[in-house]
Amino acid sequence: MNTPYRITPYPQRTLKREKTTLSNGSSDNSKEPVKVFCRIRPLKEDEDTSCILLVSPTVLSLNTPSDPKYPSQRQLHCQFNQIFTSYATQKEVFDFVAMPLLQDLLKGKNALLLSYGVTGSGKTYTLSGEPNNPGIMPRCIDTLFNTIDEFQAPKFMIKPDKMNGFEIQAENDAVKDRLFENRANAKTLSKQSKKGSGDQLHYINDEIRIKDIDENNLYAVFVSYIEIYNNTVFDLLDESNGKPLQSKILREDAQKNMYVNGVVEIEVKSADEAFEILNSGQKRKRMGHTLLNSESSRSHSVFNIRLVQVEQIAHNSEGDPMVPDSNIIKVSQLSLVDLAGSERTNRTQTTGMRLKEAGRINNSLMCLRNCLEVLRENQVTKCNKIVPYRDSRLTFLFKNFFEGYGKVEMIVCVNPSCLDYDENLQVMKFAEMTQDVKIKKPENRDTPYMRKTVKKINTPMSTTKVKSNSSFSLPKIPSFLFDVENLTEMGVTIDQIAKALKLRGSKMETNYSEYNNKVKHFRKRLCDLNEGNILNLSEIKSMKTIIKKGKQESYNLKNKIVDLETVNDSLSAKNQELQEVIRSLRCINDEKDLKINQKILEKERAKQKFAMANEKMSQELENKLRKQREHLQATMKAKENKLKKVKQILESDDPLLSQEDVETPDYDPQHTPPTTILKETQTPSKRNIQTPSARHRRSRSAGEVWLEHNSIKPIPLGTVLQPCVKKRKSLTKLTKASDITNPKQSKYCLIAQDQDTEGEIETKVYKGDIVSTCGGGAQVIFNDVELLKQKSPTESP
Numbered sequence: 001m002n003t004p005y006r007i008t009p010y011p012q013r014t015l016k017r018e019k020t021t022l023s024n025g026s027s028d029n030s031k032e033p034v035k036v037f038c039r040i041r042p043l044k045e046d047e048d049t050s051c052i053l054l055v056s057p058t059v060l061s062l063n064t065p066s067d068p069k070y071p072s073q074r075q076l077h078c079q080f081n082q083i084f085t086s087y088a089t090q091k092e093v094f095d096f097v098a099m100p101l102l103q104d105l106l107k108g109k110n111a112l113l114l115s116y117g118v119t120g121s122g123k124t125y126t127l128s129g130e131p132n133n134p135g136i137m138p139r140c141i142d143t144l145f146n147t148i149d150e151f152q153a154p155k156f157m158i159k160p161d162k163m164n165g166f167e168i169q170a171e172n173d174a175v176k177d178r179l180f181e182n183r184a185n186a187k188t189l190s191k192q193s194k195k196g197s198g199d200q201l202h203y204i205n206d207e208i209r210i211k212d213i214d215e216n217n218l219y220a221v222f223v224s225y226i227e228i229y230n231n232t233v234f235d236l237l238d239e240s241n242g243k244p245l246q247s248k249i250l251r252e253d254a255q256k257n258m259y260v261n262g263v264v265e266i267e268v269k270s271a272d273e274a275f276e277i278l279n280s281g282q283k284r285k286r287m288g289h290t291l292l293n294s295e296s297s298r299s300h301s302v303f304n305i306r307l308v309q310v311e312q313i314a315h316n317s318e319g320d321p322m323v324p325d326s327n328i329i330k331v332s333q334l335s336l337v338d339l340a341g342s343e344r345t346n347r348t349q350t351t352g353m354r355l356k357e358a359g360r361i362n363n364s365l366m367c368l369r370n371c372l373e374v375l376r377e378n379q380v381t382k383c384n385k386i387v388p389y390r391d392s393r394l395t396f397l398f399k400n401f402f403e404g405y406g407k408v409e410m411i412v413c414v415n416p417s418c419l420d421y422d423e424n425l426q427v428m429k430f431a432e433m434t435q436d437v438k439i440k441k442p443e444n445r446d447t448p449y450m451r452k453t454v455k456k457i458n459t460p461m462s463t464t465k466v467k468s469n470s471s472f473s474l475p476k477i478p479s480f481l482f483d484v485e486n487l488t489e490m491g492v493t494i495d496q497i498a499k500a501l502k503l504r505g506s507k508m509e510t511n512y513s514e515y516n517n518k519v520k521h522f523r524k525r526l527c528d529l530n531e532g533n534i535l536n537l538s539e540i541k542s543m544k545t546i547i548k549k550g551k552q553e554s555y556n557l558k559n560k561i562v563d564l565e566t567v568n569d570s571l572s573a574k575n576q577e578l579q580e581v582i583r584s585l586r587c588i589n590d591e592k593d594l595k596i597n598q599k600i601l602e603k604e605r606a607k608q609k610f611a612m613a614n615e616k617m618s619q620e621l622e623n624k625l626r627k628q629r630e631h632l633q634a635t636m637k638a639k640e641n642k643l644k645k646v647k648q649i650l651e652s653d654d655p656l657l658s659q660e661d662v663e664t665p666d667y668d669p670q671h672t673p674p675t676t677i678l679k680e681t682q683t684p685s686k687r688n689i690q691t692p693s694a695r696h697r698r699s700r701s702a703g704e705v706w707l708e709h710n711s712i713k714p715i716p717l718g719t720v721l722q723p724c725v726k727k728r729k730s731l732t733k734l735t736k737a738s739d740i741t742n743p744k745q746s747k748y749c750l751i752a753q754d755q756d757t758e759g760e761i762e763t764k765v766y767k768g769d770i771v772s773t774c775g776g777g778a779q780v781i782f783n784d785v786e787l788l789k790q791k792s793p794t795e796s797p
């Protein structure tokens with residue numbers, strides 16, 4: 001809900017703002033200050049706090065919001081010509097602000113009405129309004145046509161001359177133009193009826209009319225609609241058939257008034273016709289969505305109403321208007337300007353294109369501000385600083401208004417929300433400054449925009465021409481006949497001749513002065529044209545510079561593009577080269593991988609070969625050892641048998657027995673069982689237990705150091721019996737001579753694991769003495785083999 005504004009009596013004391021006293025201000029009646037009105041829009045539903053308090057109908061106070069952002073609380077009082085609260089209706093605003101301007105328009109005076117404010121503050125709402133709640137523009141149109149209704153000049157009688165002036169044309173030319181227009185309208189109507197033009201806006205006409213108008217005059221209304229977008233002027237009524245709008249240039253006419261060159265100016269004969277044009281222009285307006293306003297005007301739009309008045313013209317018998325030589329056309333203009341909203345881009349969060357737009361909008365508004373500041377400074381200091389109108393198209397177009405061409409008024413629209421406090425502060429400062437600017441009152445003349453008619457009229461003009469030509473003709477000199485007899489008649493004729501000559505003389509003098517006047521006028525016109533020409537030339541020059549600059553920029557850009565393309569090409573070539581290198585490296589890598597795999601395979605094969613050879617060798621060695629051992633065992637056995645027999649002989653007394661017994665049977669290694677250390681499951685033979693090897697005992701003698709040569713990973717068999725070697729040094733490989741030549745080591749044992757014929761693993765311990773050789777080396781003399789093997793007790797022996 002909106003909080004109603006409290007209207008308190010106007011406390012003069014509380015006013016903090018001091019009005020600037022201009023040195024030539026109040027006493028100077030030739031100037032009047034710019035009128036500034038303020039319109040406060042209602043708060044939005046989500047905005048519940050207002051930073052504006054109405055003090056009186058003309059004073060408001062802007063209060064600092066209670067926010068930690070603002071350390072000190074301040075109240076700024078601002079005075080306006082009138083303040084319209086959120087309750088003010090569109091009609092109230094129109095009556096108070098625009099009605100006087102419309103009255104001036106009908107009296108032939110010009111006016112400029114600007115709507116200024118932050119984006120979303122209600123500028124467009126105030127000027128255009130809505131169909132059921134029309135703003136200033138539609139109300140102006142309605143009131144104007146309600147007023148001049150029956151006093152309108154026939155269509156096309158008055159025509160724009162394309163140089164900001166107007167001319168009157170003959171009735172038959174006007175009729176031709178009307179016929180042409182009717183035909184064109186019929187075509188467009190049939191097109192529209194096919195398309196269906198349902199989007200036409202209809203405003204409510206409240207039948208208001210202005211009473212005191214000059215009823216002796218004929219009136220014609222012309223409208224034009226332009227926008228200034230990104231500091232470029234576009235014609236919103238330009239029927240470009242969907243093509244982008246062409247930019248327009250600003251020119252000065254013969255009276256040094258600025259106008260948009262080639263702008264489409266349409267003569268309208270009714271309010272509906274004007275609305276149609278207004279709507280078609282508004283459709284072309286550049287609108288955009290911003291965070292603060294879903295339909296934000298991104299350009300300054302100018303709706304111009306030009307009212308042309310001519311005295312009632314008498315018609316001849318054929319119905320053609322009789323134009324007096326010096327008939328004057330009175331032209332007045334009302335420009336309604338909807339300025340684009342000033343905005344703080346960090347609040348609207350605009351980016352990219354919108355950010356650029358906002359920059360340009362703010363720049364042109366800044367330019368308007370600068371111009372007003374310089375105008376005020378000139379007034380205060382009485383200096384004559386150049387006002388920078390040319391800095392922006394907006395100020396350049398309206399420069400005449402600030403120099404006394406017509407009234408300037410402004411409606412400042414504000415959104416009272418606390419969120420808009422900072423922007424409102426700036427707007428208030430601007431409004432304050434604007435009110436201090438005094439503008440020259442328009443010259444006190446009925447025809448501020450005079451222009452003599454350009455005679456294009458056929459019949460009547462020829463009449464005029466004949467008439468005027470006759471004014472140049474000299475009185476005839478009567479013919480003189482010398483007749484001596486009729487002297488009195490001759491005297492009369494001479495008198496007549498003298499009179500005619502005198503008349504001729506005076507006529508020639510008038511003709512001469514008239515001629516001089518015409519020459520002067522013509523010269524003046526030429527000068528004007530020349531000035532216009534100079535202006536055009538300078539405009540063309542500046543356009544050329546802009547085009548040149550643009551061309552240079554495009555050339556530079558093209559060059560950049562070419563450079564970038566070259567860089568791009570070289571980079572892609574490099575890329576290709578690198579790709580090639582990568583491909584070849586990959587090939588090399590693949591080849592190397594292949595070779596490595598082959599080598600690994602070869603290695604594996606070699607390993608297998610080596611393992612087989614190793615196995616073979618160890619088998620051979622084992623065989624040899626077995627044979628040696630068997631041989632040794634057989635020898636031992638034979639010796640033991642011999643010893644036994646010798647003992648028996650020695651113990652018995654029978655020499656024969658002893659001799660028989662002593663005779664040793666032939667040694668047969670095939671039948672001699674090898675010496676084996678059996679596990680508990682095997683029943684040892686008596687003989688085996690009885691004949692322990694003497695070397696066994698020796699090997700277990702204290703102090704002997706064994707060199708135990710074991711396989712790298714012996715298979716754990718879980719056997720209970722283990723070869724007993726107490727002091728030992730274990731190794732898996734004999735790599736160097738010192739491994740065996742160490743003098744501390746006297747014994748060597750080689751532990752080997754292998755499968756027996758039944759597939760069981762058996763551990764064999766080959767034992768031997770390390771004997772030093774005379775060359776400093778060492779040799780092992782194997783003298784014992786131990787066999788560790790598990791056997792099942794149920795297994796048959």
Ligand SMILES: Nc1ncnc2c1ncn2[C@@H]1O[C@H](COP(=O)(O)OP(=O)(O)OP(=O)(O)O)[C@@H](O)[C@H]1O
Nearest residue numbers: 041042119120121122123124125293296297340341
């Ligand atoms: N006095 C008002 N009463 C009711 N609604 C209003 C009033 N003023 C503005 N509004 C609403 O506020 C919204 C924004 O207003 P508007 O488009 O006129 O702002 P703007 O100042 O023209 O903004 P921009 O500069 O972005 O174009 C519109 O929806 C309009 O209807």
